[in-house]
Each structure stands twice: as C-alpha cells, then as structure tokens.
Amino acid sequence: MAVLTERATARPAPVRNTRRIAVAAIVAGWLVLWLILRGHQTLELGTSDLTSLHRWFNDFNDAIGADRNSNPLFLYFFNEIRLVIDNLVTFFQGLISQPSFGRPVPAIGWLGVVAIAGYASWALGNLRVAALAVGGFVFFGLQGLWQESMDTLALTLSAVFVSLLIGIPIGVWAGLSSRVNRLVTPVLDFMQTMPTFVYLAPLTLFFLIGPASATIATLIYATPPAVRITAHAIRSVPHTTVEAAESLGSTRRQTLTKVLLPMAKRTIVLGVNQTIMAALSMVTIAALIDAPGLGKTVVKALETLDVGVAFNAGLAIVVMAIVLDRVTTAASVRAEVAGRASRNSVRRRRAGLVGAGVVTAVCVWLSYTYVWASQFPEGAGLGDDIARTADSVTRWAQSNLSGATNGLRDAMTTALLNPFEDVLTGSPWWLVGAVLVALGAVLGGWRAGATAAVCVALIVASGLWRDSMTTLASSLVATVIVMALGVVVGVWMGRSAMADRLIRPVLDAGQTMPAFVYLVPFLALFGATRFTAIVAAIVYAAPVTMKIIADGIRGVPETAVEAATAAGSSTWQTITKVQLPMARKSLTLATNQGLIYVLSMVVVGGLVGAGALGYDVVAGFSQGQLYGKGLAAGLAIVLLGVMFDRITQAAAQRAAGAPSGR
Amino acid sequence: MVTGRRPAGRFAALAGAAALALVVSGCGGAKVGGSSDSTGGGKGKCGTFNLAVNPWVGYEANAAVIAYVAEKDLGCKVTKKDLKEEVAWQGFGTGEVDAVVENWGHDDLKKKYIDQQKTAVSAGETGNTGVIGWYVPPWMAKKYPDITDSKNLNKYADLFKTSESSGKGQLLDGDPSFVTNDGALVKNLKLDYKVVYAGSEAALIQAFRQAEAKKTPVIGYFYEPQWLFSELKLTKVDLPKYTDGCDSVPDKVACDYPGYLLDKVVSKKFSTSGSPAFDLVKKFEWTNEDQNLVAKYIAQDKMSPEAAAKKWVDANRTKVKSWLP
Amino acid sequence: MPPARRDGSGDRAPVVSVRGLWKVFGPKADRVPDTPELCGLSRRDLMDRTGCTAAVRDVSFDVSPGEVFVVMGLSGSGKSTLVRCLTRLIEPTTGEIVFEGEDIRAADEKRLRELRRHKFSMVFQHFGLLPHRRVLDNVSYGLEIRGTGRAERTRRAQEVVELVGLAGYEHSYPDQLSGGMQQRVGLARALAGDPDVLFFDEPFSALDPLIRRDMQNEVIRLHHEVGKTMVFITHDLSEALKLGDRILIMRDGRMVQCGTGDELVGAPADDYVKEFVRDVPRSHVLTLRWIMRPVRPEDALDGPELGPDVVVREATSAVLAADRPLKVVEEGKLLGIVGNEEILAVVAGTGGGE
The missing domain is CATH 3.40.190.100 (Glycine betaine-binding periplasmic protein; domain 2)
Incomplete structure (x- = not known):
C-alpha cells in the first residue's frame, strides 16, 4: 500500500483520471448487465415472511425474557445498574420536577431552578448565556410545560452524566492508544447507527420499564460523541508538548493530568456539548417506554395529529438544546481563557458571583417555601398561542401548498428516485455487490474494498437484501440533495458572518426539533411516500453538512482568497476554483456525516411511507413475531452505514494525499 | 470591612440588597404544604395500580375512565405507564404492569405470556368490537x-x-x-x-x-x-x-378480516392480589359509542383524559356502579 | 576524532559516549542492523526490500564535558531522531549510549525518569510549552513533577527566568509572547532543573533571522556563564560553525564527518561535505594553520608572529599591512609562513585548504 500511495502523490493527476475512468467503466458495465439481467436473483422477501435467522433472533429474545427472573446476571448485575440509575434520575426529578420528600411539589420550584440555571451559566460561561438561560427557562414555564421540561432536563442530565462518566475515560484511553481506538471505533459506529427501536423493547427486559431503561437507551446514543471527541482532543495535543513533558521526566500520570487533560479540556467540553445534543434527540423515542417529559407530550399529540401541541413541546426541546449548546460552548471558551483576565476583573467577577450566589440561594429558599415561587403561575397561555399559530400555519400550508408539493414530489420521484431504485433493486444481488466492492476498491483502496465485501455478504445473510437496496436508493438520493443544499448554504454561511448568525439557530432547530413534530404536516404535503421520508431526512441531515462546509470555507486561508482576488477572479470563480477545492476535506466529511445522518432517519422514514428497512424496524418494534426481522433490518442499516463510512473516509484520505511514512 | 469604594464590595452590597428585597417581597404568598390538600393517596387496601396506556386514543379512553373510577371510588393510587403493546405485555412478567385494558387480538402475545410464561391472564371483554x-x-x-x-x-x-x-x-x-x-x-x-x-x-x-x-x-x-x-x-x-x-x-387468505372482540389482560400477580382494582378491570364493560364519545372529548375537544373521564362518568353513573364491587 | 577515553581519568572522560547506534523504523526493525547485507543498502533500497526506514545508521561519537557538540544535517538526515535516541524519547534499535559512565539503554523506566529529571534536559524546535500555564509555571514544571516544594521551585524558576532575560514576563501566557521569547521559556525550563547536559533540537529554526542571531548569542553567553555541556542539533551550517566546538555532519542517517569547524572547511571528508561548506566564507572559519606554506629559503623571517589557531579574517589586516610575510609560531616553533598571496587566495575564495 505504501508503494501505491507513493505513486499517488508522485503523479496525482493521471491517477485521478484513471480512477475516474475506472468508476465510469464500472457504472457502465453495471447498467449493461442490469438491462440484460434485470429482475433476476433480486432476493425479494415478503413483508411478513421470515428467514431462519429472523426466527432465531426471535427465539433468542424469548429465551432472555423467559429467563430473566432466574438468571443471576439479571438478579445481581442488571438489577444493580438499574437501581443506581433509577435512584440518580429519581433524585434529579425530586429536586426539580416531581413531588418529593413528602411534599406535594418538588424540592426546588421554578424560581429556584431559573436562578440556578442563570447562576451556573454565568459561572461556567458568561453573562450573555446566563441571560439566555434565564430567558429560556422562563419560556418553558410560559409555554405551560414547566414540569415536562424539568422531567426532560432531569432525564437528560442523568443520561449525560452517566455518558460522560463512561465516555470520557474511554475516550482518554482511545486517545492514548491507537489499538484501543481501533477496537472502540466499530462499537461506537454500531451504537450510533443501530436504530433505537431495535433495542428499546429488549432494554425494558433488562432494566424494566422506567427511568433506567430510558436513560440507558439515551446513553447508548449519546456516549459515542463523548468518546470520539475526547479521543480526538487527546490526540490533537501537539506531540512536541508531550515529548517536552516526557523529556523532563514526567510519569505517565503526570503527563496525563498536567499536560494532556488541561490542553484537551476545551475540545472535551465540545464533546460534552455534542453528548447533550444527542441525548436531547432521544427524548421522543424514550417516551415510547414511558420516559417522562416533553417527549410524552409530543407522542400523545401525535396520536390525535395535534400539530400545535406537538410543536409547542418540540419548541421547548429546541430551546433547551439551544440554551445548553450555547452555555457549554461558552464554557469551553471560558475553559481556555480562565484566569487570563486581569486580577482586578477576576476579583470583580468573583465578588459578583458571590453576590449572585446569595441571590440564587434566596431564590431557591423562596421556591422551597412559597407556593408562588414553587409552581409556575398558570394561565400565561403562551403555549396555547404557539399551538394555535402552529396549527393555523400548518392548515394554511396543507390546503394551499399541496399542489406544488405534490408536483415536486412526482418530479423528483420519477426523474431521480425511481430509476435509481430500479437499477439497485432490479439487478441481481451479486452484481450490485460486485459493483459496491469494485467502487470501494477503486475509490478507497483494497482495505475499503474488503470492508465493502464483508458488508455486502452480511447484508445478504440478513435476508433483507432487496429492502436494503430500496433504502439505499432513497438514502443516496437524500444525501445528494443534502449535499447540494449543504454546498449552497454552507458557502453562503462561510462567506458571510451575517448569514451564519441568522441561519445557525434555524439549523439548530432542524437538528433538535423531534421529527415526530414535522412529520404530520409533511404527510399532508407529500402524502405517505418515499419522498416524505427523504424530506424528513434532509431536514435532519442538511444542517450538519451546512455547518461542516461553512467551517471548511472559513478555514480556507485568507491569503489564498486574497491571491485569487488579486488575480482578478470573479466571486463565482473564487468559490469554484479556490474555496471549494481547498475545502475538499470538509466536503468529504460533510458527505460522510450527511449520509450517516440520513441513515439514522431511515426508521423515521419507515413511519411515513418509505417502507423497506425502516418499516421492518418499526414493525419489529410493534409486533412480536417480526422482532427478529426488525433486528436484522437494524443490522442492515448499520452495515450500510459502516460500508459507506469506510469507503468515503478511505477515499478522502487518498484524495488528501498519502499520510507521511513516519 | 466593606469600604464601599472597591467594586467588589459594591457588588456584594448590591447583591445583598437584592436578596433582601426578594425575601421581603416574597414572603407574602402561601406556604408550600400550608393547606393540607391530600389528593389521591391510598385509602388502605387498594394500593398502587399500574395501568399500561397503549398509544392510541381509544385505549386512552378506556384507561382514563378506569383510572378515574379506581382513584375516586376505590381510592387506588393509579400509575399510568405509556407503553407500546409489546413492551406492556413484557411488563406483566417483570411485575411493572398490572393491566392492559384494550387488546386487539394479539394471539402471539397471548400464547407467549398467557400460555407459555403464565405471567398474564385474560380478564374478559371490554364490550367493544373491533x-x-x-x-x-x-x-x-x-x-x-x-x-x-x-x-x-x-x-x-x-x-x-x-x-x-x-x-x-x-x-x-x-x-x-x-x-x-x-x-x-x-x-x-x-x-x-x-x-x-x-x-x-x-x-x-x-x-x-x-x-x-x-x-x-x-x-x-x-x-x-x-x-x-x-x-x-x-x-x-x-x-x-x-x-x-x-x-x-x-x-x-382471500377473505375479510374477522371482527375482534376487544378484551382485557392482567398480570397473574394482579389477578390474585385481591385488589379491588382487579374487580373493576374485570367488570369494566361499555359500548363502542361510549368509547367514541370519550375519545372525541380527548381527540377533538382537546380535553385532558382526566377531564374527559370525569365528564363521561358523571353522566353515566349507573353504568359505573355496575363495575364496582 | 579523538579516541574514546574510557579510563574515566578526570574531567577528560566524555559525558556522553555513543557507539554503533542504530534506529530503524518499520516491521521487524531489529534484523536490519544485524544483517550486514541490509546494512549496506541505500535508504531507498532498504525501504523497497524490507519496508523499513533507517533513520540513524551506525553512529558513534563522544561529547566532552563543557563542550558544545553540534550535529548537523539536512532535513531527513536523522539528526532529530539521533538526539531523541540519546534521551530515549525514541527507543534506539541497537547500539550503546553511555552517560557519565552509565549505560542509558539499560536504565529501567524509573531510572530513566530520574535521569531526565536531574541529569539532562531538552529544548525543542516548536517549544512544546504548556499553553494553559504562565511562564513561571512552565519553567517550574520540571521541578514540580519531581516534587520540589512550591516556594523553592518558584524561587528557582524566578532565578532562571532572569538568567534568560525574561524578567517581567513571569505571569504572561506563552501565546502572549513572540517566538523568540517563547524559546527563552523553553530554555529556562531546560535550565531550571540544573542538568549536566542540555540537548537542543533545532531550537531556533522556527525563528526569524534577527531573533535567531540574538538567541545564538544568548546560548553562547549561557554557555560561558553556566558552562553546561550542550548537544545542539541544527540544519544551519553557519549556526553550527558559530556555536560548535565540534560538528558532526549526518547524511541519510550516517555520519559523514566529525570535527572542528575549520577541519570541515579545510578538509572536507567527501564531495557532500565539500558542497556543503562551499559557500562558507572561508576566511571566517579557517585558521592560519590551514593556509600557511612551508618556509622557503627566500622568505624574510622578520615579519609579525601569530599562533596557528588564529582565524584568517583576524589575521588579514596584519598580513596586508606588513610588508613581510607573517610567521605562524606555536610554542616557539616556526610552523610556516603566510603571505599576501595566501591570504588573498582565501579571502577571494579561490583556494586554501587542501
């Protein structure tokens, strides 16, 4: 491989050309063979048909269920974990959301919580985010969702706490040892792409119905970012600094505590931030196993298609996400500059914090003692207004836009989706498999090709080949649209700080607004179709790609842009010939993340007419006899994700040039 | 000690004043736990009743009415648990769910939990036909x-x-x-x-x-x-x-779907507990019209399940009486 | 190269003595130094044959107490790897490293840490400072980790900070300082533990020329003041000539020549070294020893006298001013004669040496 990469760097242009020709040849060959062989060996499986693997999964699941009351693993291991986590969540709930300690109200009422939120935001961040936090928390109360929000907060905080407790040490370890990193990475991929629906029901067998299961479901999804970002932070500490510390005779522990951790602190805080976001995105799904909070409101509202109420609750989740995001971001900046300020301003800040601490303590005491400070005054009614507005906007859109939206849907479906799906699902499985492996090998090298081969084999073994290809077709179309949007908006944001400031909150909302909220209007606009699923996936995935591409554009050195301008480039030329090519690394990362995010919406797509793997997973969650098939479908989604992740990453690495020998 | 000149001192003084103002202004309201408003609370023998709530409005109507009656007439402490069917049935085995009060067929679940694991028993029909x-x-x-x-x-x-x-x-x-x-x-x-x-x-x-x-x-x-x-x-x-x-x-298959006589399922433990709530679940029976009405209160009139149940129960006392021991 | 003295007689015993040192990166690196056939291969051939890169190949030298020993080579010549092998920041593949009579390679982890804490320290090209600590805390880091009390380490750090001319910046953070100042912090940090030997890994190559010159002078000053033994890595020949008592030239991991500056310029071991030193102003480096000619009968022997180790540049005006050739005398013995002709040949760059 070393020889291969060397050649690649030595003569990049011709190699890239041959690669392009090879890809074109593979695709052309595929199309020809498809025309000849279409409809043969497509491995179709009926909706309620099962393979022996699916039945085996079913039996396995049943065996666990039948065994649970006698198995010592359950009695002593899982029960202990459950008790600890249950107590943790119940403690938080008792503090801020649920009647506790023999009182009809929680220990700390709304005034106290608002004061603490503001105080903590100031202490960890700055005054601006403190104001934001106070405003956000009061907003929950005005929405009429105080208790629900606090339940969600309690659950999220517990899940994040446990995630970090597990994630940061593992992340540090993975940052120190590339062996551990290699071992951990596939596990993390699995945790992030395996649809929650698949493990939600079994979780309640292990940890019973209640806060523990909800917390664990959340942390399975929320821990990976903490691990990845911590590992990345540790690995990005400059080697010289570590070497310098070693050359002075630091022990390994001293290097870790005095050099690596302090220098990685800022990035690790960003990991905390991502963990919080991931945890919040699980709120609605966890509600399906009785997790208290805003998710329940959303799910209940969905039963009666009450968009207004669902939107109100969804908005609370978005606000909570934005508050927590901005506070943790400010905290990471503070982690960097802490103690840098002049002595005088430090003293002033300290005095201010002491004063604010006193005020906070008084507020907490008031909220403990008096009813008015404990229960948020009712009748603010902002929630009703929000719900009504959302309702009427939705109704207007449904009755006035559906003509246009149906046209768009039909055009996209016939022009892009159907042909693509026909080729993928109509070709014999071995042909598509061979094409995927060949593309992997050409674009990413033999290692990526081998990964693709293994993934293809496992997908065939899952018995869901045909469904996987249908899902793959929709996912690729969604990714293409996501990338197109990402480039347009990302470039705009990257070039204009103003645009960035305006768009970013919208993107945050797109990422954290529960899909269940916007599915109902989307269903009205586009019907129960694959296209609806694609639109939902775009809403969720486009923000990430936009953010990454904007970052990449901003990362292009000023001098390069200056040189282009000096040479007389037009804006268009500067973008296409300088900024986009130089941001190529970000573009690849954006494609990669875009596809992974699209895949994580496959299950949601199954709820609105996408069928295929998403529907298999949902049906497996709802019907006992389809459980095994749902699990297999979940695994197929993971495999699709892993395959494309490895190919795009390998391709990106090759495009960026060979890594240095040493 | 406080000179009043140093900014630090001023901040502290300001904060103290603000805190004092807060205390003074806040002391007017009612105190928590001042008036004894003991709602619910077990009146002895019923205890806690864990009621699964499956995610559709018809079910919610059944659950709302049963929960309302259990609380008001029997003095039970009702814990509603929002769960999908499969998870709710699993709860029979783990002791976390006492009753499922609208079941559509689910022969596979019946076989698994009633016949094989013997953690659940049937508690009769609801009177609704699906x-x-x-x-x-x-x-x-x-x-x-x-x-x-x-x-x-x-x-x-x-x-x-x-x-x-x-x-x-x-x-x-x-x-x-x-x-x-x-x-x-x-x-x-x-x-x-x-x-x-x-x-x-x-x-x-x-x-x-x-x-x-x-x-x-x-x-x-x-x-x-x-x-x-x-x-x-x-x-x-x-x-x-x-x-x-x-x-x-x-x-x-080339024929229509059969009509379903919707029924109730309870955990084995609950059925032998002697809880009055079990008798209520067993005797509970109403018509499709009854359910549709309560469902309408919830879905269209946007009433809370409790309010919807109260409205219906108040208007149908005689029917409710027949469910009570 | 002076022969290795291993009898431990007085202060002439080398502080650092290296014998047959190899560092090979790659799979099964151990076999390379042991296989004579592989030893002879060029780097490129070795890579193709075994997938290994030999960064350091069979290097031996001694460093005397108080000496400034410079290792010089272009990038990729293995010099940075070499200096890291000396302190085992990189584990050598084979060879012997003796530090003050102790075999470094035999030291266990604990002993190695002791040595790093007390006996030698290093200054890095990219400084390697801790951005979250103030200058004073950076300088006292080494003392902190070896358990020195706070008061004592602050006192010592303050002392060193003043020594390197950083007084007034104790409470700044590294990113508030210029590159030159940052490297002073690196220098202070290395000096704080009062080590016997300082290793410098291209410490000034990231700095601009003016600052670099200042820092070089700083090192010379410190060497005079504290008299530490120094091993200095550089890719800059003029820096090597300016600082080094002796210079080792490396190419592709091998040592090409080791000697004093005038030896390198006056008697390059091969074409590589010759090419290297071509642009060096010879008059600045060569001493009279290198350009004197034997006494001819017709020479007038009443001209001025100078020692053989006087640099040509310093002798130029004396020679040109006198109307007779200059006598090179060592311990009363006449070694040779230097006339206008010889001087002009050197200054004009047309000859001298061989």
Whole structure:
C-alpha cells in the first residue's frame, strides 16, 4: 500500500483520471448487465415472511425474557445498574420536577431552578448565556410545560452524566492508544447507527420499564460523541508538548493530568456539548417506554395529529438544546481563557458571583417555601398561542401548498428516485455487490474494498437484501440533495458572518426539533411516500453538512482568497476554483456525516411511507413475531452505514494525499 | 470591612440588597404544604395500580375512565405507564404492569405470556368490537357507490395510482402494530393493486383527511373504533365474507378480516392480589359509542383524559356502579 | 576524532559516549542492523526490500564535558531522531549510549525518569510549552513533577527566568509572547532543573533571522556563564560553525564527518561535505594553520608572529599591512609562513585548504 500511495502523490493527476475512468467503466458495465439481467436473483422477501435467522433472533429474545427472573446476571448485575440509575434520575426529578420528600411539589420550584440555571451559566460561561438561560427557562414555564421540561432536563442530565462518566475515560484511553481506538471505533459506529427501536423493547427486559431503561437507551446514543471527541482532543495535543513533558521526566500520570487533560479540556467540553445534543434527540423515542417529559407530550399529540401541541413541546426541546449548546460552548471558551483576565476583573467577577450566589440561594429558599415561587403561575397561555399559530400555519400550508408539493414530489420521484431504485433493486444481488466492492476498491483502496465485501455478504445473510437496496436508493438520493443544499448554504454561511448568525439557530432547530413534530404536516404535503421520508431526512441531515462546509470555507486561508482576488477572479470563480477545492476535506466529511445522518432517519422514514428497512424496524418494534426481522433490518442499516463510512473516509484520505511514512 | 469604594464590595452590597428585597417581597404568598390538600393517596387496601396506556386514543379512553373510577371510588393510587403493546405485555412478567385494558387480538402475545410464561391472564371483554378492513373516504363512497364491493376495485385501480405504486392502484397499508393480510389478499383476489406501507397511524389518518379535503382518491387499511370516525365517516369496502378458519394459512387468505372482540389482560400477580382494582378491570364493560364519545372529548375537544373521564362518568353513573364491587 | 577515553581519568572522560547506534523504523526493525547485507543498502533500497526506514545508521561519537557538540544535517538526515535516541524519547534499535559512565539503554523506566529529571534536559524546535500555564509555571514544571516544594521551585524558576532575560514576563501566557521569547521559556525550563547536559533540537529554526542571531548569542553567553555541556542539533551550517566546538555532519542517517569547524572547511571528508561548506566564507572559519606554506629559503623571517589557531579574517589586516610575510609560531616553533598571496587566495575564495 505504501508503494501505491507513493505513486499517488508522485503523479496525482493521471491517477485521478484513471480512477475516474475506472468508476465510469464500472457504472457502465453495471447498467449493461442490469438491462440484460434485470429482475433476476433480486432476493425479494415478503413483508411478513421470515428467514431462519429472523426466527432465531426471535427465539433468542424469548429465551432472555423467559429467563430473566432466574438468571443471576439479571438478579445481581442488571438489577444493580438499574437501581443506581433509577435512584440518580429519581433524585434529579425530586429536586426539580416531581413531588418529593413528602411534599406535594418538588424540592426546588421554578424560581429556584431559573436562578440556578442563570447562576451556573454565568459561572461556567458568561453573562450573555446566563441571560439566555434565564430567558429560556422562563419560556418553558410560559409555554405551560414547566414540569415536562424539568422531567426532560432531569432525564437528560442523568443520561449525560452517566455518558460522560463512561465516555470520557474511554475516550482518554482511545486517545492514548491507537489499538484501543481501533477496537472502540466499530462499537461506537454500531451504537450510533443501530436504530433505537431495535433495542428499546429488549432494554425494558433488562432494566424494566422506567427511568433506567430510558436513560440507558439515551446513553447508548449519546456516549459515542463523548468518546470520539475526547479521543480526538487527546490526540490533537501537539506531540512536541508531550515529548517536552516526557523529556523532563514526567510519569505517565503526570503527563496525563498536567499536560494532556488541561490542553484537551476545551475540545472535551465540545464533546460534552455534542453528548447533550444527542441525548436531547432521544427524548421522543424514550417516551415510547414511558420516559417522562416533553417527549410524552409530543407522542400523545401525535396520536390525535395535534400539530400545535406537538410543536409547542418540540419548541421547548429546541430551546433547551439551544440554551445548553450555547452555555457549554461558552464554557469551553471560558475553559481556555480562565484566569487570563486581569486580577482586578477576576476579583470583580468573583465578588459578583458571590453576590449572585446569595441571590440564587434566596431564590431557591423562596421556591422551597412559597407556593408562588414553587409552581409556575398558570394561565400565561403562551403555549396555547404557539399551538394555535402552529396549527393555523400548518392548515394554511396543507390546503394551499399541496399542489406544488405534490408536483415536486412526482418530479423528483420519477426523474431521480425511481430509476435509481430500479437499477439497485432490479439487478441481481451479486452484481450490485460486485459493483459496491469494485467502487470501494477503486475509490478507497483494497482495505475499503474488503470492508465493502464483508458488508455486502452480511447484508445478504440478513435476508433483507432487496429492502436494503430500496433504502439505499432513497438514502443516496437524500444525501445528494443534502449535499447540494449543504454546498449552497454552507458557502453562503462561510462567506458571510451575517448569514451564519441568522441561519445557525434555524439549523439548530432542524437538528433538535423531534421529527415526530414535522412529520404530520409533511404527510399532508407529500402524502405517505418515499419522498416524505427523504424530506424528513434532509431536514435532519442538511444542517450538519451546512455547518461542516461553512467551517471548511472559513478555514480556507485568507491569503489564498486574497491571491485569487488579486488575480482578478470573479466571486463565482473564487468559490469554484479556490474555496471549494481547498475545502475538499470538509466536503468529504460533510458527505460522510450527511449520509450517516440520513441513515439514522431511515426508521423515521419507515413511519411515513418509505417502507423497506425502516418499516421492518418499526414493525419489529410493534409486533412480536417480526422482532427478529426488525433486528436484522437494524443490522442492515448499520452495515450500510459502516460500508459507506469506510469507503468515503478511505477515499478522502487518498484524495488528501498519502499520510507521511513516519 | 466593606469600604464601599472597591467594586467588589459594591457588588456584594448590591447583591445583598437584592436578596433582601426578594425575601421581603416574597414572603407574602402561601406556604408550600400550608393547606393540607391530600389528593389521591391510598385509602388502605387498594394500593398502587399500574395501568399500561397503549398509544392510541381509544385505549386512552378506556384507561382514563378506569383510572378515574379506581382513584375516586376505590381510592387506588393509579400509575399510568405509556407503553407500546409489546413492551406492556413484557411488563406483566417483570411485575411493572398490572393491566392492559384494550387488546386487539394479539394471539402471539397471548400464547407467549398467557400460555407459555403464565405471567398474564385474560380478564374478559371490554364490550367493544373491533373491525379491521379497507376503507375509502366518504366522498368516494358517494361518487362511486359500487366501490364498496371489492369485486369492483379493479375498475377503479387507475384512480388510485400514485408515485409509489409503480403503475398499479395503491392500497395504503398501515400501522405496523396491526397484522395485515393485505399482500395475500391483493394477490388472491387478483387485484391490480400494490400494497404501500404508510408506516404509522398518523400517516393513514393524514392520508384520509387530505383525500376528503381535496377530494382525491385513496383506499387504505383502517379500523374501528377510532376517534377519526367522529370527524370523518370512512366507508368500509366489503371483502369476501369471513368464515371460520378462512385466514388460517397466511399465504392463502382471500377473505375479510374477522371482527375482534376487544378484551382485557392482567398480570397473574394482579389477578390474585385481591385488589379491588382487579374487580373493576374485570367488570369494566361499555359500548363502542361510549368509547367514541370519550375519545372525541380527548381527540377533538382537546380535553385532558382526566377531564374527559370525569365528564363521561358523571353522566353515566349507573353504568359505573355496575363495575364496582 | 579523538579516541574514546574510557579510563574515566578526570574531567577528560566524555559525558556522553555513543557507539554503533542504530534506529530503524518499520516491521521487524531489529534484523536490519544485524544483517550486514541490509546494512549496506541505500535508504531507498532498504525501504523497497524490507519496508523499513533507517533513520540513524551506525553512529558513534563522544561529547566532552563543557563542550558544545553540534550535529548537523539536512532535513531527513536523522539528526532529530539521533538526539531523541540519546534521551530515549525514541527507543534506539541497537547500539550503546553511555552517560557519565552509565549505560542509558539499560536504565529501567524509573531510572530513566530520574535521569531526565536531574541529569539532562531538552529544548525543542516548536517549544512544546504548556499553553494553559504562565511562564513561571512552565519553567517550574520540571521541578514540580519531581516534587520540589512550591516556594523553592518558584524561587528557582524566578532565578532562571532572569538568567534568560525574561524578567517581567513571569505571569504572561506563552501565546502572549513572540517566538523568540517563547524559546527563552523553553530554555529556562531546560535550565531550571540544573542538568549536566542540555540537548537542543533545532531550537531556533522556527525563528526569524534577527531573533535567531540574538538567541545564538544568548546560548553562547549561557554557555560561558553556566558552562553546561550542550548537544545542539541544527540544519544551519553557519549556526553550527558559530556555536560548535565540534560538528558532526549526518547524511541519510550516517555520519559523514566529525570535527572542528575549520577541519570541515579545510578538509572536507567527501564531495557532500565539500558542497556543503562551499559557500562558507572561508576566511571566517579557517585558521592560519590551514593556509600557511612551508618556509622557503627566500622568505624574510622578520615579519609579525601569530599562533596557528588564529582565524584568517583576524589575521588579514596584519598580513596586508606588513610588508613581510607573517610567521605562524606555536610554542616557539616556526610552523610556516603566510603571505599576501595566501591570504588573498582565501579571502577571494579561490583556494586554501587542501
């Protein structure tokens, strides 16, 4: 491989050309063979048909269920974990959301919580985010969702706490040892792409119905970012600094505590931030196993298609996400500059914090003692207004836009989706498999090709080949649209700080607004179709790609842009010939993340007419006899994700040039 | 000590003043726990009653009324748990769920939990009958009166073409929670249709609503009792009549779905606990009209389940009496 | 190269003594130094044959107490790897490293840490400072980790900070300082533990020329003041000539030549070294020893006298001013004669040396 990469760097242009020709040849060959062989060996499986693997999964699941009351693993291991986590969540709930300690109200009422939120935001961040936090928390109360929000907060905080407790040490370890990193990475991929629906029901067998299961479901999804970002932070500490510390005779522990951790602190805080976001995105799904909070409101509202109420609750989740995001971001900046300020301003800040601490303590005491400070005054009614507005906007859109939206849907479906799906699902499985492996090998090298081969084999073994290809077709179309949007908006944001400031909150909302909220209007606009699923996936995935591409554009050195301008480039030329090519690394990362995010919406797509793997997973969650098939479908989604992740990453690495020998 | 000059001192003084002001102004209100408002709370023998709430409005109506009666008349402490069916049944075994109060068939779950694991027992029927079948929106039934016979469906297949149905008529299937024979039905009745999986109840409801509002054609799998019927009277399409055992081989099904006598299931432990709540669940019985009314209160009038239950119970005292010990 | 003295007689015993040192990166690196056939291969051939890169190949030298020993080579010549092998920041593949009579390669982890804490320290090209600590805390880091009390380490750090001319910046953070100042912090940090030997890994190559010159002078000053033994890595020949008592030239991991500056310029071992030193102003480096000619009968022997180690540049005006050739005398013995002709040949760059 070393020889291969060397050649690649030595003569990049011709190699890239041959690669392009090879890809074109593979695709052309595929199309020809498809025309000849279409409809043969497509491995179709009926909706309620099962393979022996699916039945085996079913039996396995049943065996666990039948065994649970006698198995010592359950009695002593899982029960202990459950008790600890249950107590943790119940403690938080008792503090801020649920009647506790023999009182009809929680220990700390709304005034106290608002004061603490503001105080903590100031202490960890700055005054601006403190104001934001106070405003956000009061907003929950005005929405009429105080208790629900606090339940969600309690659950999220517990899940994040446990995630970090597990994630940061593992992340540090993975940052120190590339062996551990290699071992951990596939596990993390699995945790992030395996649809929650698949493990939600079994979780309640292990940890019973209640806060523990909800917390664990959340942390399975929320821990990976903490691990990845911590590992990345540790690995990005400059080697010289570590070497310098070693050359002075630091022990390994001293290097870790005095050099690596302090220098990685800022990035690790960003990991905390991502963990919080991931945890919040699980709120609605966890509600399906009785997790208290805003998710329940959303799910209940969905039963009666009450968009207004669902939107109100969804908005609370978005606000909570934005508050927590901005506070943790400010905290990471503070982690960097802490103690840098002049002595005088430090003293002033300290005095201010002491004063604010006193005020906070008084507020907490008031909220403990008096009813008015404990229960948020009712009748603010902002929630009703929000719900009504959302309702009427939705109704207007449904009755006035559906003509246009149906046209768009039909055009996209016939022009892009159907042909693509026909080729993928109509070709014999071995042909598509061979094409995927060949593309992997050409674009990413033999290692990526081998990964693709293994993934293809496992997908065939899952018995869901045909469904996987249908899902793959929709996912690729969604990714293409996501990338197109990402480039347009990302470039705009990257070039204009103003645009960035305006768009970013919208993107945050797109990422954290529960899909269940916007599915109902989307269903009205586009019907129960694959296209609806694609639109939902775009809403969720486009923000990430936009953010990454904007970052990449901003990362292009000023001098390069200056040189282009000096040479007389037009804006268009500067973008296409300088900024986009130089941001190529970000573009690849954006494609990669875009596809992974699209895949994580496959299950949601199954709820609105996408069928295929998403529907298999949902049906497996709802019907006992389809459980095994749902699990297999979940695994197929993971495999699709892993395959494309490895190919795009390998391709990106090759495009960026060979890594240095040493 | 405080000089008043140093900014630090000023801040502290300011904060102290603010705190004092807060204390003074705040001391007016009522104190927590000042008035004893002991709502609920077990009056002895009933104790806690864990009631599963499956995610559809009809179920919610049953649960709301049972919970209301259990709390008000029996003094139970009712804990409602929002769960999907599969998870709720699992709860029988782990002791976390006492009762499921509207069950649609689920022979597989019955076999697993009642016959094999013996953690659950049946607690009789609810009095509601469930109907599953194919439905069209009212305007279509009016405009194409003969569409309600499945024999005529091929005639209208063109109407139901969509972007999803690859040239055939689209039969919108649905909620993944329900067992469907539609694939086999289409094949065995030789219909020129393709089954498209909407994937959720919300998707089905929205499809019917939009179809009626825009007068566009749609045909799909649906069921009664369902709160949507109080807004939209969908018309059922008649499939070949159901006879005993005509659906025993899944691949060969060519007949309508059977009517379901909806029933209640409780955990074995709950059934032998002697709790009055168990007697209530066992005796609970009402009509489709009753359920539809409460469901309407919840879904359309946007009442909370508790308020809806209170309204119905207050108006139907005699019926409720018959459920009590 | 002076022969290795291993009898430990007085202060002439080398502080650092290296014998047959190899560092090979790659799979099964151990076999390379042991296989004579592989030893002879060029780097490129070795890579193709075994997938290994030999960064350091069979290097031996001694460093005397108080000496400034410079290792010089272009990038990729293995010099940075070499200096890291000396302190085992990189584990050598084979060879012997003796530090003050102790075999470094035999030291266990604990002993190695002791040595790093007390006996030698290093200054890095990219400084390697801790951005979250103030200058004073950076300088006292080494003392902190070896358990020195706070008061004592602050006192010592303050002392060193003043020594390197950073007084007044104790409470700044590294990113508030210029590159030159940052490297002073690196220098202070290395000096704080009062080590016997300082290793410098291209410490000034990231700095601009003016600052670099200042820092070089700083090192010379410190060497005079504290008299530490120094091993200095650089890719800059003029820096090597300016600082080094002796210079080792490396190419492709091998040592090409080791000697004093005038030896390198006056008697390059091969074409590589010759090419290297071509642009060096010879008059600045060569001493009279290198350009004197034997006494001819017709020479007038009443001209001025100078020692053989006087640099040509310093002798130029004396020679040109005198109307007779200059006598090179060592311990009363006449070694040779330097006339206008010889001087001009050197200054004009046309000859001298061989």
